[in-house]
Amino acid sequence: MSHEPPGGGKRVPHIVIVGGGFGGLWTTRALASADVRITLIDRRNHHLFQPLLYQVATAGLSSPDIAAPLRHILRSQRNVEVRLGEVVGLDAAAREVELADGDRIGYDTLLLASGATHAYFGHDDWAPDAPGLKTLDDALHIRRRLLLAFERAEAAQDEAERAAWLSFAVVGGGPTGVELAGTLAEIARKTLRREFRRIDPAQAKVRLIEAGPRVLSSFPEELSEKARKQLQKLGVEVVTGTPVNAIDEHGYTLGDTVVPARTVVWAAGVAASKLGALLDAPRDRAGRVQVLPDLSVPGHPEIFIAGDLASVQQDGKPVPGVAPAAKQMGAHVARAILDRLKGRPTTPFRYKDYGNLATIGRMAAVVDVHGFKLSGLLAWWFWLAAHVFFLIGFRNRVIVLINWAWAYWSYQRHARIILGDRDD
Amino acid sequence: MSHEPPGGGKRVPHIVIVGGGFGGLWTTRALASADVRITLIDRRNHHLFQPLLYQVATAGLSSPDIAAPLRHILRSQRNVEVRLGEVVGLDAAAREVELADGDRIGYDTLLLASGATHAYFGHDDWAPDAPGLKTLDDALHIRRRLLLAFERAEAAQDEAERAAWLSFAVVGGGPTGVELAGTLAEIARKTLRREFRRIDPAQAKVRLIEAGPRVLSSFPEELSEKARKQLQKLGVEVVTGTPVNAIDEHGYTLGDTVVPARTVVWAAGVAASKLGALLDAPRDRAGRVQVLPDLSVPGHPEIFIAGDLASVQQDGKPVPGVAPAAKQMGAHVARAILDRLKGRPTTPFRYKDYGNLATIGRMAAVVDVHGFKLSGLLAWWFWLAAHVFFLIGFRNRVIVLINWAWAYWSYQRHARIILGDRDD
Numbered sequence: 022m023s024h025e026p027p028g029g030g031k032r033v034p035h036i037v038i039v040g041g042g043f044g045g046l047w048t049t050r051a052l053a054s055a056d057v058r059i060t061l062i063d064r065r066n067h068h069l070f071q072p073l074l075y076q077v078a079t080a081g082l083s084s085p086d087i088a089a090p091l092r093h094i095l096r097s098q099r100n101v102e103v104r105l106g107e108v109v110g111l112d113a114a115a116r117e118v119e120l121a122d123g124d125r126i127g128y129d130t131l132l133l134a135s136g137a138t139h140a141y142f143g144h145d146d147w148a149p150d151a152p153g154l155k156t157l158d159d160a161l162h163i164r165r166r167l168l169l170a171f172e173r174a175e176a177a178q179d180e181a182e183r184a185a186w187l188s189f190a191v192v193g194g195g196p197t198g199v200e201l202a203g204t205l206a207e208i209a210r211k212t213l214r215r216e217f218r219r220i221d222p223a224q225a226k227v228r229l230i231e232a233g234p235r236v237l238s239s240f241p242e243e244l245s246e247k248a249r250k251q252l253q254k255l256g257v258e259v260v261t262g263t264p265v266n267a268i269d270e271h272g273y274t275l276g277d278t279v280v281p282a283r284t285v286v287w288a289a290g291v292a293a294s295k296l297g298a299l300l301d302a303p304r305d306r307a308g309r310v311q312v313l314p315d316l317s318v319p320g321h322p323e324i325f326i327a328g329d330l331a332s333v334q335q336d337g338k339p340v341p342g343v344a345p346a347a348k349q350m351g352a353h354v355a356r357a358i359l360d361r362l363k364g365r366p367t368t369p370f371r372y373k374d375y376g377n378l379a380t381i382g383r384m385a386a387v388v389d390v391h392g393f394k395l396s397g398l399l400a401w402w403f404w405l406a407a408h409v410f411f412l413i414g415f416r417n418r419v420i421v422l423i424n425w426a427w428a429y430w431s432y433q434r435h436a437r438i439i440l441g442d443r444d445d
Numbered sequence: 446m447s448h449e450p451p452g453g454g455k456r457v458p459h460i461v462i463v464g465g466g467f468g469g470l471w472t473t474r475a476l477a478s479a480d481v482r483i484t485l486i487d488r489r490n491h492h493l494f495q496p497l498l499y500q501v502a503t504a505g506l507s508s509p510d511i512a513a514p515l516r517h518i519l520r521s522q523r524n525v526e527v528r529l530g531e532v533v534g535l536d537a538a539a540r541e542v543e544l545a546d547g548d549r550i551g552y553d554t555l556l557l558a559s560g561a562t563h564a565y566f567g568h569d570d571w572a573p574d575a576p577g578l579k580t581l582d583d584a585l586h587i588r589r590r591l592l593l594a595f596e597r598a599e600a601a602q603d604e605a606e607r608a609a610w611l612s613f614a615v616v617g618g619g620p621t622g623v624e625l626a627g628t629l630a631e632i633a634r635k636t637l638r639r640e641f642r643r644i645d646p647a648q649a650k651v652r653l654i655e656a657g658p659r660v661l662s663s664f665p666e667e668l669s670e671k672a673r674k675q676l677q678k679l680g681v682e683v684v685t686g687t688p689v690n691a692i693d694e695h696g697y698t699l700g701d702t703v704v705p706a707r708t709v710v711w712a713a714g715v716a717a718s719k720l721g722a723l724l725d726a727p728r729d730r731a732g733r734v735q736v737l738p739d740l741s742v743p744g745h746p747e748i749f750i751a752g753d754l755a756s757v758q759q760d761g762k763p764v765p766g767v768a769p770a771a772k773q774m775g776a777h778v779a780r781a782i783l784d785r786l787k788g789r790p791t792t793p794f795r796y797k798d799y800g801n802l803a804t805i806g807r808m809a810a811v812v813d814v815h816g817f818k819l820s821g822l823l824a825w826w827f828w829l830a831a832h833v834f835f836l837i838g839f840r841n842r843v844i845v846l847i848n849w850a851w852a853y854w855s856y857q858r859h860a861r862i863i864l865g866d867r868d869d
Contacts, residue, residue, distance in 0.1 A: 066596065066863045067862050083507035083508065083509050083510075084860075084862050084864060085507050090862070092641070093640060096640045102643075103642075104600065105593075105600070106600065122600070124600070158864055168490065169529075172490065175528075175529075176529070176548070213516075216516040216517060216527075218526045219526075419847070420844070420847065420848075420859075423844065433517070435844075437491075437517065439491070440581055440585065
């Protein structure tokens with residue numbers, strides 16, 4: 022592929038942005054009226070509203086409800102070209118990225134915003150039996166596993182096998198783990214009620230396992246406690262302070278106890294995208310690139326990092342890997358690029374923390390906005406409003422609201438369709 | 446698995462129904478108040494509204510919009526047990542079906558309603574390069590192929606490669622082929638407009654190929670001609686009277702001409718489900734079981750066939766493989782089962798033809814109701830109303846209507862999300 026724009030024309034700075042998540046997309050949009058040429062590269066054709074991914078995994082939303090094609094979002098921004106492709110190499114000296122199909126794309130400025138993936142802390146062999154949740158494909162895989170577990174229990178030949186299929190564990194007590202466990206308990210107790218003849222889905226054991234002392238450790242202790250109580254009310258058994266020491270197809274080991282369970286979901290670890298390793302720059306333990314205050318890479322003022330791939334310290338604490346932080350970094354990188362183009366010095370990035378939300382299940386959530394704390398039903402409405410408001414695209418918001426209203430009224434989850442090979 | 450009902454109780458006749466499509470589901474529902482025990486076995490967990498499957502393949506609808514879990518549909522019908530499983534064997538003497546997981550399930554009466562699949566007329570090697578459309582997985586696979594073709598064209602290195610990626614063919618001019626070709630042309634000309642920078646999607650060539658003399662051959666000639674004109678207006682090149690003689694990854698051979706094309710969709714052939722071959726009964730060329738007038742199998746009054754697996758002649762013509770015929774057969778089998786239980790003779794099945802509808806694309810369709818013929822916009826509204834009305838489940842109807850209204854107003858197709866491995 023030629024590095025030049027399709028129409029030729031005068032030479033304008035070429036910004037290559039890798040990753041169409043919150044970081045990359047917010048940079049792209051903030052440069053809409055800049056006199057630059059942008060190439061946005063992503064391995065997938067869509068921007069994903071990751072905060073609602075657990076709803077796809079638990080069959081409450083369809084994939085298109087929380088995803089929109091990048092081309093469509095950016096169709097009117099004429100200085101952007103979207104490229105579906107996977108970056109596999111970086112030649113910082115030549116200022117080129119290399120794609121999996123062999124194409125090389127040159128840049129004047131590069132933004133790496135390729136995010137994070139789940140990590141198993143050196144236990145990659147757990148991956149097949151404890152899938153994690155980062156992409157839509159992950160969500161559909163987890164959905165298939167959850168729904169099939171109840172089917173297998175219904176067809177089980179003996180009690181032990183049945184009990185193992187009805188034993189669920191979510192490893193990791195952060196927001197994703199809490200959301201998954203709470204929703205899974207709701208599915209077992211409400212959604213599937215009366216649908217089976219040989220099992221009672223409400224007898225399913227849903228366990229949330231956190232190695233640390235409490236769930237939602239990024240929240241004040243008081244809200245962690247509220248979350249624990251709300252989870253228990255939904256039917257989740259919350260286990261804290263005990264690590265999972267092994268996972269295989271038969272179950273998991275909690276401390277020294279072997280627990281039979283055919284369905285384990287991994288929500289415990291995050292590792293930065295591998296692209297950070299292509300840079301000759303310091304990284305933290307999770308693989309995040311330790312950037313300068315303006316989010317550029319030490320020694321490479323023409324390369325920026327935004328979102329979960331960036332390691333940023335502020336007031337002695339790391340900036341959290343959440344969507345608002347990624348958006349703010351994205352917008353900051355756009356400003357820094359414009360500053361450079363105009364010959365101005367760049368400014369340091371400051372993360373503005375608007376608060377912390379986590380949902381737990383039907384009518385249950387916790388909210389912490391600068392010490393203003395909410396939990397329960399009111400927090401849930403707050404959470405719902407915030408998430409639907411931030412969904413990209415008018416249609417998605419409306420449909421998601423309708424789906425939620427329907428699910429709320431009927432306890433039903435409309436996306437309970439098992440796709441793909443049932444035995445993979 | 447025990448053959449006995451979970452709760453024990455008195456011995457009631459056990460009806461085993463294989464297939465939760467229109468035939469099997471309609472039988473099941475018609476037996477709701479009968480004093481029987483029903484086991485409904487399906488390889489998939491959902492009933493599929495197949496007439497709208499092409500909309501999932503062309504990214505207009507999501508999978509859950511046209512599918513509903515069988516368990517959910519039947520949750521209140523307490524004489525039914527739903528079993529997810531694949532039937533692989535039949536012992537008619539012992540009156541047992543065998544599942545892939547080794548379970549054997551005994552029956553007093555058996556209904557085989559496992560439908561049809563696509564067939565390549567002895568050219569199974571064409572399958573990887575010309576996927577067919579029968580299941581949701583098929584639809585998502587075709588969706589991925591269609592959307593990726595435009596992405597590959599955008600990234601193509603030379604003109605020939607680009608042209609091959611923008612060359613589409615749909616083989617088979619029946620209702621499914623017509624729907625797919627018309628919608629594909631709309632996507633290229635309207636939906637993707639302005640989204641690419643190096644290609645003009647409107648330059649895509651969409652060809653509909655029918656070996657016979659006209660498209661929609663089950664309609665009156667006048668409507669076939671109308672359909673051809675409407676297709677051409679949408680931008681589809683309609684080729685009739687010429688067979689496809691070869692298909693591979695590079696393209697297809699039309700008569701003697703090799704046409705480069707990276708995306709070919711197969712809508713030409715139908716073969717009955719393999720389960721028909723488990724019976725010692727006469728079958729037609731497509732593998733359909735030639736049943737007696739009451740839809741039972743010759744020599745096996747306790748085995749019935751309904752839907753696409755049944756070969757039924759009426760007034761010298763075959764009953765068509767369409768949803769209304771399958772529903773009518775399903776209802777008839779339920780009546781025949783009740784007749785037998787009450788010691789009455791069974792009655793012959795009569796197909797009541799309410800008419801024939803086919804959609805072509807945005808605002809274009811053809812309708813033939815007992816010689817009353819419609820085409821164009823009015824026919825399209827007729828088609829839309831009929832299809833949304835017959836969709837199973839209240840929620841689906843509302844959501845599908847909203848999606849359609851949105852698509853109509855905006856030309857957008859909300860499900861343009863590429864899932865799964867992009868290189869498979």
